[in-house]
Amino acid sequence: MIVGVDVGTSVTKAQLLGRDGRSGPVHEARGTLRTAPGGRVEQDLDEVVRTVEEVVRAAAADAAAFDGQPGETLEALAITGQGDGLWLRDADGRSVGPAISWLDGRASDRVARWSQPGPDGAEPVLETVHRLTGSGMFPGSAGPLLAHLAEREPERLERAAVAGYCVDAVVQRFTGEITVDASDASLPFLDVPSRTYNEAAVAACGLTAQRRLLAEPAAPGQLFALLPEAALRLGLPSGLPVSAGPFDIPACGFGAGLSEAGQGNLILGTTLACTVRTDKAGPQEMPGFDAQGPAGMWLATPYPDRHLRVMPAMVGTAGLDWVLGLIGAGVGDLEDLLAASPAGANGVTALPFLSPGGERAPFVDALARGRFDGLNLAAGRADLVRALCEAVAYSARHCMEALGLAGEVSACGGGARSAAWSRIFADVLGRDLHIPVEEGVGVRGAAKVAWDALGAPVGEERVRGPRRVVRADPAAAEHYEAGYGHYRAELERARADWHAPHREQSRGYTS
Template identity: 45%
Template sequence: MAATYIGIDVGTSMVKAAAFDEAGRPLGVESRPVALDIRDGRVEQDMDEVYGAVVDVLGALTGSVPGPIGFIGLTGQGDGVWLVTGDGRPVRKAISWMDGRAHDLVTAWQSSGLVEAVFRRTGSAVFPGCPGPLLAWLDRYEPESLDAAHSAVYCKDMVFRRLTDDSPPGPGAATAAPVATDVSDASMPFLDPRTRTYSEEVTAALGLSGRRGLLPPVRDPIAVSAVRPGVPGAGTRITSGPYDLAACALGAGVTEPGDGLLIVGTCLASLVVTRELGLDGEPAGLHISTDRPGQWLRAMPAMVGTAALDWVLRTTGTPYTEVDAALEAVPPGAHGVRVLPYFAPSGERAPFVEPRLRAELTGVSLETTGADLIRATCEGIGFAARHCLEAAGLSGTLAICGGGTKSPAWMRLFADVLGRPLRTVTGEVGARGAVLAAAGRLGVGLDTAAWTAPDAIVEPDPGRAGYYTKAYADHLERLTAARSRARAT
């Protein structure tokens, strides 16, 4: 009987496991929501809840799919700080990449030139929700948590450790290996992309030399182990990584220099494959190291994303099922309503770092409808995507994936705003990429072209694309003014 392959994608608000046959056809999906604790600019998650959701979806899926399981690939959300003991248990709640508690620290580092210095060294900009400032904040205000921790890892690393015993290979191994990570997750902000090892210079510059031991060892290539007894899929080979942005690029077939991927999820992530380290320009985004040394993903993972639309839908009392109707009912320009969609409590991180930037709605009157607000928000997110993709150096084809692809009208809007065709890739793209990464690591030959074929091509409308070219210029002008106001606060 043919093998079944499983990919697990531990997202920010949803944990999913997807099964595929050898040709990449989906066989089943299981998902569980996980909560975000958001208060006073701080965003945290319960690690036990996240891990429990992984076990639940894996158990449900392995109990329903046909055939033997060939292997499991694991991916998950990046950044944040997940403090764990030596066996992967939580020291405290995980601090999310959405967290804003370190924004004052980042602002000070920007003023001193430290943010720029780190970027020139690693190709990764520091923002409030990445490990550098979060560890520095904890060292200053909550040192007891760092004292109690064995490692400061990333989401998938915690899950991998608890799913496996992760013992070092070879006979006679008596102790388990330390909780580790991979080059993709380690890329923000400590990894030197040239050597694929941690930059001691950056660690020292961020004031973390005394906490250097918390940084997990980097497994290059990604780690391989077996699911431990007592867990669904026990004995099955499982790999850890890359993290979700890089996994989505693999799952969407974005592997050639110049080609790009737009992920319309909680995070609006723009990725472009490159063989050049672009260490000049505005310090923003990051260079994600890949499984191919000398090739990176120039990433602009903006904080703005579907979370901004979700807020507008909640505020207007509009169900997601009515988004398409709202977009179709309102013409381009949303009757003069404009939205700068920077709703995250930690501001923005790509294609610029502005911790104090907040959303702005203009052109609103008593005649404004909920549909106007929805259209203006979707347009604002589209402008943010165009800004990120231009900064990342997109020159080839563009694929698009994520929860936003469920709205055909929004996909047409994106094509118009971006002024280019979109290769839409639906389904569990991150989980699919995790499987392809595992296949490469384990030497299992899969037809990647079949696995990553687009579901459709969305062409832009020339007239609307021309309108949005002018509207995008207006967006940039309003954004420049908003950034100036944010810095003045």
């Protein structure tokens, strides 16, 4: 058995998983996202660690009643969680200032500068790093955040021993090890095929002096040992093997069953993460690699011969939550609201770029903003909801096209629980969606990685579990083909408007 834990942006979840594919109940604990002026979104590492301890203790307690295989014992703690952001710590794992979330927008001005040519027409920094590593950058990623702190709070970086991410921050607390999973390290400085940092990419961001803060990526299959004091707090045996990563997007990919190159996975979570597996050695081998500009991620995985190309749009269910709150409704109202508005939302359309930090996929633009069009006195609140849901689905198609999707598509995350919204995604993509019945797809992916590292792998189908299939409707897909064309045309017009001089004068973040 394995205790798997997923340290999400606002909710931490843990459950017990058996080799036979069965799982214990999901235990949850909520954390706090703190917002502040200047686009700041932060978390408290101590609070995050407490949520992990709470849910892992609860999951570990299930072992006594868990009806696993004869002789089955607790084998490991498998950790996955949110990626990006910046989790600065000292050598003992104590946080150096609040952890900076991937939702943070304080470095928006830096990203805007890096998107422009340098002195004497030099290549923009975003394009340079993308060309070197295959990864784009956005305000909530490590490169811009480190550069922002180096300029505005250099003393904070001087006090830090490591600039890492959520998963390795938790792992350091539990094992004492300073490490990072290669998937987290991939954005933006890692040369994925060699699993080493590209020093030219670090230098392009002006961060050579901060290179010391980047932990070397853990080797494939590396495990760590649980410290006695941490084991006591977690309710686990001292010395239990700990698997650190991958972070949630690749973990969901492997948990949902990305078994072949060309297959895709769609995470309908707070963010909208679109993933396609590739076995290519480098990003430049991907068709259309430069078509969208310096966007997306090229991720290393625990398996050296398997890579992931990812387009993680900033807003998924977060946009739905926003519009539901705006009209005084809740998630429980979604099915009825979508049923009350036809495909096309009675002419109401939307652009789903609602993050304060702008957009990161399939294009990078710190000034990206959402909007609704086609409103009139006949439009109802159901039309607003359907328009937003359709816009998120169009964004998913845009991302998947950029990734070169060529095979089966799986879907997971909170949004996939909605039958009506899942049908919209299937119809917009023009492909059937394969949705795991069991929750905790990211936890299952992390557990698969842990079992592989232990040298006792469990079959992919058993890890993935049963799935339900949402069939694409040909007639609806034809309707949405025209809607997608309209969406892309409106997006291009909006991108020009975001950068009009009168817009730039009224926007931007201050420190």
